[in-house]
Amino acid sequence: MHFKKMLQTKPEASAFLMLMAMTFVFSLLSPTFLTLGNFQIVLQPIPEIALVAIGVTILMISGEFDLSVGSVFALSPMVMVLLMAAGFPLPVSMIGGLVVAALVGLANAFITIRLGIPSFIATLGMLFMARSMTVVISDGFPPPFPRDLDLWWIVGKVDLLRVSVFWLLGIGILLGIWLRKFDFGSWIFATGGSQESARNMGINVNLVKTTTFMLCSMLAGFAGMIQVFRIKAIVPSMGTGYELTAIAATVIGGAALAGGVGSVIGAVIGALLLAFIENIIILTRVDANWFRFAVGAIIVIAVTINKMTRDVAARAKYKEVEDD
C-alpha cells in the first residue's frame, strides 16, 4: 500500500519506474546501451533540454504554457554572441542574453495576464516573434563563436560528464527546494491547482505567474547558452521544436496539463526518458523512414503507462478511504 501511495503522491514516481524498466529492456535490446561511452554521449545534451523542461514544468504547475521556449533558446545566446562580437566580456554578454530572455517571459506574462490571452496562444505568437528577432538581430549571419574561450566552468569535461550536468543538478536542486520548501513554491502549486482559491487565500496570482513565465524563459535562454558553449557554434535555427520536446518531457515526468501537479525531478526524468528512447532507436538501427514513428509511439506508450500507474494508485487510495 505504501508503494501505491508513493505513486499517488509523487508525480514523478511512475516516470522513474518507467525509466528503470526501459533501461532494463533497452539494455537487453542493445549491448551498447548500458556502456559508459554511450551514457557520455546521451548525457551531453540532457542539461540543455532538461533545463528547458524544468522551466516548462514549473510554469505548467502554475497553470500556464510556454511554446516560445525553443525560440528563446536561440534568441538569448544569439544576443550573447553578438554582444561578445561587439567587444563585451563574456559575463556581461551572458547577463545581456538572460535579460532579453527575462523580457520575453515578462512579455508573455503581460499578454497572458493583462490582456487575457490564453498562454498557449500568447506564447505561440512569441515563438514566431522571438525566432524572427533571432534572425533579424544577426542579419541572418551570426558571427563565428570564439573557440579560444575558456568554458571549462560550464561545459568542460569531468571524466565522462560535462560540467553542465552539475549546473543542471545545482539548478534542479535549488528549484526543487524552492518549490517544496518555500512559501512561493506552495503558491505556485496553489495557483495552478485552483486560481480562484489561491486568490481567495491572498496569494498574488499575477506575481506568481509572471515569475514563472520569466523563470521559464530565462532557463530556456541559459540552456541555449550551454548548447552554444558545448558545440561552439550558433545557428539561428537552434532549439527549433524544443518546445514540444520540453512539454513531452514535462508530461512524461508526471506534470498535469491542467496545472497544480508536477516536479523538477520529473522533468529531468522525462528528458532522460526521451533521450534514452532516441538513443535505443539509433542503437537498434531503426530504418530512417520509421524513426519518427518509433519515437512518437514510445512517447505515447510512456505517457499511457504513466497515467495507468497513477490511476491504479488513485483507485487504491479511494478504496482505502472507503474502507476506513
Place this chain on the structure above:
Amino acid sequence: MKKTILKICSAAAFIVGLGATNAFSADDLKFTVLTQTGIDNTFWQTIKRGMDDACEDYQVDCQMLFTSENGNLQMHLQNLETTIGQDVDGIATVIVDDNLYDEAIARAAEKGIPLITINVDDTEGADGNSRLAFIGQDLFQAGYEVAKGLLVGMDKSQPQHVLLGLARPGESWAEDRIGGARLYLDEAIADGWNLTHETIDSANDISVTGQRICQYILGNRKTTAVVGSAFWFAGAGECLRDMGVKPGEIHMGGFDLVPILLDEMKLGYVDLTIDQQPYLQGYLPIQQLYFINKFGLSAFDVNTGKALIRPEDVGSVEKYSAMGVR
C-alpha cells in the same frame, strides 16, 4: 499528354504574359522568391543576400517568402498560390515535391508569370512541370560526388562502413543527395570495395544531428565514414572528440559552407563539403526574370556547382563565407 498540354499552355501564356509585362518599366517589376524553409536557415539567408543584391542592381521590387517553420510544404504552396494571385512579374521557387506544385505552376504559366525553380527542382526536371528553368545544384550528382570524394581518402583493402545521414526523410533535396551517395557506394561495392552502408534519420539541427551520428558510431564501431545531406552533420565533431576519435579516423563529408563546418574542417573532422554557391541561386533568377521581362529573353538552366571544398581550400573561402556570399 497532360504535361504536353501544360507545356503548350505554358508557352502560349508566357508569350501573352510577355506582352502584358512589356508595358512595365524596370522599376515597376515585382518578383517573388519562395522557399519551404524558415527564416532561421543560414543557407537561405545567403540566397536572400544574392536576391537582394540582384534586386538592387536591376532596380526591381523583390520579396522573399519563407515559411513559419522548416519544411512546411503546405504553407509554401499557399504562399506560391497567393503570389500567383498577386500577378507578380516573376517567381523563383523551390520544388521539393514532384506533384504538389504542378497545378500552381501551370496556373502561373497560364497567367503569363515566368517561373524559375531554384535550389531544388522536380526530380523529373523540365518534364515534371511547366517551370522555365532550374538554377541550382544537381543534387543527386552532388551526393554522388561527396561519396566519391570521401572514398578517395579511404583504403579499398579494408572493410568500410558508411553512415548516410538523411536530414529530412521524404524531402526530395535530401533524398536526392543521399540517393546519389548511395549509388556511388553501391558502385564501389560492385567495384570490389569491402563496404557496407546504412541510412538513418539524422535530423536537421546541429546538436541533434551530432548526437545521433555519435550515438550511431558508438553502437556501430565499424563505421568509418559519414555522409551528411546538408551541413548539420558538422555538429558531430564535438562529440567525436569526446569519444576520443582522432582527426581522420572517421571521414565526414556533406554540403554547404557554414562556419561550424569550416571550423571542423580545420580541426580535421570534416574531409570535404560541396559548395553549391547559394548566392548565385538568389542572384541569377532575378537577373533572368529581369531579362525575360525587359527583353523577352529565354530562361536557361544553371548548375551552380558541385565543387568539392577540402581543408586546403578553407582559407580561400572562409572570408566569403563570413561575408554571407558563400
